Amino acid sequence: MTTTIPAPRTSYTPPKRRRVNWEKWGWLYMRVSGLFLVVLIFGHLFVNLVAGNGVRAIDFAFVAGKWADPFWVVWDTLLLWLALIHGANGMRTITNDYAHNPLLRRLILLAILASTVVLLVLGTLVIYTFDPCPANAVAGSLPDFCPVK
Amino acid sequence: MPENSAGTLAPQPAAKLKIKPPRLSGTLYRGREGMWSWVLHRITGVAIYFFLLVHILDTSIVRISPQAYNGVIDSYKQPIMGIGEFFLVVAIGYHALNGLRIILIDFWSVGARHQRLMFVIVILLWIVLIAGFAPEQIRTIVLEIQGHTSA
Numbered sequence: 102m103t104t105t106i107p108a109p110r111t112s113y114t115p116p117k118r119r120r121v122n123w124e125k126w127g128w129l130y131m132r133v134s135g136l137f138l139v140v141l142i143f144g145h146l147f148v149n150l151v152a153g154n155g156v157r158a159i160d161f162a163f164v165a166g167k168w169a170d171p172f173w174v175v176w177d178t179l180l181l182w183l184a185l186i187h188g189a190n191g192m193r194t195i196t197n198d199y200a201h202n203p204l205l206r207r208l209i210l211l212a213i214l215a216s217t218v219v220l221l222v223l224g225t226l227v228i229y230t231f232d233p234c235p236a237n238a239v240a241g242s243l244p245d246f247c248p249v250k
Numbered sequence: 251m252p253e254n255s256a257g258t259l260a261p262q263p264a265a266k267l268k269i270k271p272p273r274l275s276g277t278l279y280r281g282r283e284g285m286w287s288w289v290l291h292r293i294t295g296v297a298i299y300f301f302l303l304v305h306i307l308d309t310s311i312v313r314i315s316p317q318a319y320n321g322v323i324d325s326y327k328q329p330i331m332g333i334g335e336f337f338l339v340v341a342i343g344y345h346a347l348n349g350l351r352i353i354l355i356d357f358w359s360v361g362a363r364h365q366r367l368m369f370v371i372v373i374l375l376w377i378v379l380i381a382g383f384a385p386e387q388i389r390t391i392v393l394e395i396q397g398h399t400s401a
């Protein structure tokens with residue numbers, strides 16, 4: 102058996118690892134999503150809180166008007182997914198920092214994961230199953246474009 | 251061939267070094283503005299997160315009935331909520347501006363060197379944002395106190 106001894110000046114090559122470095126991708130996600138969120142959140146706040154009559158203008162018809170436009174449907178979908186995953190991943194980091202008890206930590210991480218999945222599904226369904234002219238509406242609460250009953 | 255023989259590798263006199271050693275070298279996140287910027291970033295991140303959890307739930311009421319949604323939103327049009335919205339915007343303003351600073355520190359080649367200056371800029375822009383938003387929100391809160399709850 103021959104043993105090859107590397108030349109003395111050969112630099113150290115770490116063994117090839119095949120596992121995905123999730124921590125690195127999470128770190129990158131926080132930064133990339135953050136850039137998008139600046140635009141998405143300030144746009145959302147401006148339209149809903151500042152423009153026109155601000156928060157006083159919001160009601161069912163206001164939401165129906167926005168979601169009649171695919172632009173705001175896409176906007177809110179991106180906002181929902183990017184913000185919730187960014188926030189949940191941040192909460193995961195904080196949990197890892199402070200929850201020293203392994204059982205407690207697992208429970209908190211599980212709760213974060215479960216609530217994130219549930220809210221992503223709920224929020225997405227709300228946007229895409231939205232009915233601007235529901236049958237159970239009281240007169241006057243519907244947007245102008247609904248057929249009059 | 252090494253450029254210097256071992257004899258010339260003796261430490262240079264400190265006075266000749268171009269870069270002054272910082273007061274705490276290599277500790278961007280320990281003490282001073284490095285640490286406080288991080289503490290505030292963490293606190294605002296958690297606050298926004300819990301707001302978002304509630305906010306997705308309250309928006310989902312839009313699928314129950316128009317009356318139910320309008321009822322919930324009307325409770326948002328109370329003065330106390332107006333104050334809450336103000337602090338939400340203040341928190342998001344800081345988190346977003348400082349988040350951009352973090353991104354510049356990590357990706358801009360000279361970002362870490364300018365982190366302190368960038369923190370000053372973050373605080374200044376934050377004050378501008380608050381000053382721009384406050385009058386608008388105070389007007390809203392006053393109108394809400396007077397009972398104008400809808401458009």
Ligand code: HEM
Pocket residue numbers: 142145146149150156159163164167173177180181182184223224225227228298302305306309310335338342
């Ligand atoms: C006080 C300030 C805010 C007000 C008045 C407000 C108002 C609204 C309204 C009226 C909607 C319905 C759809 C639409 O208008 O686009 C909505 C949806 C939404 N908002 Fe906000 N918003 C506020 C702050 C925020 C913030 C800070 C975030 C992100 C962190 C956010 C994330 C969302 C998301 C993800 C949806 C879609 C929810 C779903 O999928 O069911 N909002 N918001």
Ligand code: HEM
Pocket residue numbers: 128131132134135136138139142184185187188189190191192194195288291292294295296298299302342345346347349350352353
């Ligand atoms: C407005 C745009 C936003 C930007 C530019 C931004 C940027 C960032 C960045 C760069 C980090 C640092 C991650 C790290 O240190 O590895 C971070 C952390 C965090 N963000 Fe955001 N973010 C934004 C919005 C949000 C929103 C909407 C939420 C809540 C839903 C949120 C919650 C958090 C949390 C909980 C952390 C973890 C803090 C920590 O580890 O100390 N952020 N954010």
